[in-house]
Amino acid sequence: MPSPIKAKIPTQSDDETASARPDVKLGELSGFIGFYLRMAQTMSFQAYAKDAAAAGRTIRAGHFAVLTLIGENPGITQTALSRANGRDKSSLTPVIDELERRGFVTRHRVESNRRAYSLQLTADGDVARRKLLLAAIANERRLESVLDPGDREELLRMLKLFTEKMAKQIEG
Amino acid sequence: MPSPIKAKIPTQSDDETASARPDVKLGELSGFIGFYLRMAQTMSFQAYAKDAAAAGRTIRAGHFAVLTLIGENPGITQTALSRANGRDKSSLTPVIDELERRGFVTRHRVESNRRAYSLQLTADGDVARRKLLLAAIANERRLESVLDPGDREELLRMLKLFTEKMAKQIEG
DNA sequence: GCAGGATTGTATGGTGACAAACTATTTGAG
DNA sequence: CTCAAATAGTTTGTCACCATACAATCCTGC
Numbered sequence: 001m002p003s004p005i006k007a008k009i010p011t012q013s014d015d016e017t018a019s020a021r022p023d024v025k026l027g028e029l030s031g032f033i034g035f036y037l038r039m040a041q042t043m044s045f046q047a048y049a050k051d052a053a054a055a056g057r058t059i060r061a062g063h064f065a066v067l068t069l070i071g072e073n074p075g076i077t078q079t080a081l082s083r084a085n086g087r088d089k090s091s092l093t094p095v096i097d098e099l100e101r102r103g104f105v106t107r108h109r110v111e112s113n114r115r116a117y118s119l120q121l122t123a124d125g126d127v128a129r130r131k132l133l134l135a136a137i138a139n140e141r142r143l144e145s146v147l148d149p150g151d152r153e154e155l156l157r158m159l160k161l162f163t164e165k166m167a168k169q170i171e172g
Numbered sequence: 173m174p175s176p177i178k179a180k181i182p183t184q185s186d187d188e189t190a191s192a193r194p195d196v197k198l199g200e201l202s203g204f205i206g207f208y209l210r211m212a213q214t215m216s217f218q219a220y221a222k223d224a225a226a227a228g229r230t231i232r233a234g235h236f237a238v239l240t241l242i243g244e245n246p247g248i249t250q251t252a253l254s255r256a257n258g259r260d261k262s263s264l265t266p267v268i269d270e271l272e273r274r275g276f277v278t279r280h281r282v283e284s285n286r287r288a289y290s291l292q293l294t295a296d297g298d299v300a301r302r303k304l305l306l307a308a309i310a311n312e313r314r315l316e317s318v319l320d321p322g323d324r325e326e327l328l329r330m331l332k333l334f335t336e337k338m339a340k341q342i343e344g
Numbered sequence: 345g346c347a348g349g350a351t352t353g354t355a356t357g358g359t360g361a362c363a364a365a366c367t368a369t370t371t372g373a374g
Numbered sequence: 375c376t377c378a379a380a381t382a383g384t385t386t387g388t389c390a391c392c393a394t395a396c397a398a399t400c401c402t403g404c
Binding site: 024025026027028029030031033034035036037038039040041042043044045046047048050061064065068069071072073076080081083086087113133136139140142143144145146147151152154155156158159160161162164165166167169170 | 202
Binding site for chain 1: 390391392393394398399400
C-alpha cells in the first residue's frame with residue numbers, strides 16, 4: 001500500500017497537552033472523540049473509586065443506576081433494564097441476584113408473560129439507593145469542579161443527545 | 173428513614189428520553205455526567221465493535237492508541253505510555269508482549285535506567301497503525317454523524333479539558 | 345391447535361481491566 | 375558507602391463485562 005494515507009484526520013489541532021505528567025504527544029489521537037470518551041469515562045470512574053475507597057465499603061458504582069432505574073420504573077423487566085443501562089442482560093443476572101439476596105429488590109414472575117420477571121424496589125432497597133445517591137452526588141460535584149459552570153450543562157446536553165442517537169443507530 | 177434527602181440533584185430537567193426502545197424513566201440518573209459518560213463510551217465502543225466485526229478480524233480497538241502513542245513518542249517507557257493511555261501499567265504488559273511478538277514494536281533496555289524499556293515502532297508496526305487509523309476514522313465519522321457540526325468541536329474541546337483536569341486532580 | 349421462530353432469563357467461557365505482591369534496579373539520606 | 379525507599383516492569387488473583395448457547399415461554403402462520 002503505497003498511498004500516504006493522509007486521510008484528513010478529524011481535528012488534530014494538536015494540543016498535545018497529555019493527561020500524563022510529562023509532555024507525551026497524542027498525535028492523531030487528539031482528534032478522536034472515541035479516545036477522549038474512554039479517557040473521560042476512566043477518569044470519572046477512578047475518581048469515584050477513590051472516594052468510595054476513602055469512605056466506606058460501598059464500591060459498587062453500577063448498583064446505583066440499577067436501583068434508581070428499578071425505583072423509577074416499578075415492574076420493569078431485566079431486559080428493559082439492561083437496555084436502559086447500556087449493559088448486556090447476561091451481565092445483569094448476577095447483579096440482580098445480589099440485590100435480591102440483600103433484600104433490596106424483589107423478582108416476581110409476570111402473569112401475562114411468565115418468562116419475564118417484574119422487578120420492584122423494597123424499602124431497604126430505597127434506603128440503599130439514597131445512600132448511593134449521596135455518593136453519586138459527591139462524585140458529580142467533583143466532576144463539575146473541573147468544568148466551567150456553563151460547560152457542565154453543555155456537556156450533559158451533548159452526551160445525552162449523543163447517547164440517544166447512537167442507541168438508535170446501533171439498534172436500527 | 174424519615175428524612176426526605178432531597179439533596180438538590182444537579183440538573184434533572186427530566187428529559188426522560190431513554191436510550192432504550194420504550195419510555196424508561198431515568199429519574200435522577202438524567203442529571204449525572206458520570207452516567208452519560210459511561211453510556212456514551214459504551215455506545216462508541218459498540219459501534220466500533222460492530223464495524224470491526226462486519227469488516228475484517230482486527231477487533232483490537234486499544235491497539236491503535238498504543239501504536240500511535242509509541243509512534244509519536246519513540247523511546248517512551250511502558251509506564252509513561254500507560255499513563256497517557258489511561259490504563260494501568262500491568263494491563264499494558266500483555267499488549268506490548270503481543271505487539272512485540274507480531275513484530276510491530278521493539279523493546280530495548282534503557283542504558284541509563286536498566287529497569288525501563290524503550291519502546292519503538294517498527295515499519296510493520298506503522299503499517300498496522302495506519303490500517304487501524306482508517307478504522308478509527310471510519311468509526312469517528314459514525315460518531316460525528318449523530319452530532320450537529322458545531323457540537324463535535326465543542327464536545328471534543330470539553331472532553332479534552334475534562335480529561336486533563338481530572339487527571340491532575342486524581343494524581344495530585 | 346401446533347410446529348417454528350422470537351423473547352426472557354440463566355449458565356458458561358473468554359477477555360480486559362485493576363490491585364497487590366514480587367524482582368530488579370536506581371536514588372537518596374546518613 | 376550503605377541501606378531504605380522509590381521506580382519499572384511482571385505475575386497473580388479477582389472482578390465486570392460480553393457473546394454464545396441453553397431452557398422456558400410466548401407468538402405466528404397455517
